[in-house]
Amino acid sequence: MSTTEGTLTEWLVEDGATVTAGQAIYALETDKSVQEIEAPESGRLIQKAAAGETYPVGTEIGEIVA
Numbered sequence: 001m002s003t004t005e006g007t008l009t010e011w012l013v014e015d016g017a018t019v020t021a022g023q024a025i026y027a028l029e030t031d032k033s034v035q036e037i038e039a040p041e042s043g044r045l046i047q048k049a050a051a052g053e054t055y056p057v058g059t060e061i062g063e064i065v066a
Contacts, residue, residue, distance in 0.1 A: 006030040007054045008061055015047040019064065026051075026062070039064060 007029040013019055024036040025045060039045070041064055049061035 003030045003057060005054050005056050008049055008051050009034060010051045011047060012036065013045055015045065017045055019043065019045050 009027040009029050011026050013023070013025045019025055019039040020042045021039055023039050025039045026037050027034050028037050029035075043064040043066050046063045046065060047061070048063060049055060049059065055061060
């Protein structure tokens with residue numbers, strides 16, 4: 001069984017905020033478990049998706065720019 005979608009339950013960082021690699025930036029719910037997802041790199045977070053919505057796997061929900 002594989003996950004096909006997830007719910008962005010909340011952003012843990014404001015849009016436009018500076019984040020560091022390893023910092024938790026959002027919470028994602030899949031198959032009845034919620035995980036905090038960490039920034040893969042440091043930079044400024046640009047949110048591209050709304051909290052509370054469900055998205056297919058692979059959807060770009062945010063971007064970290066230098």
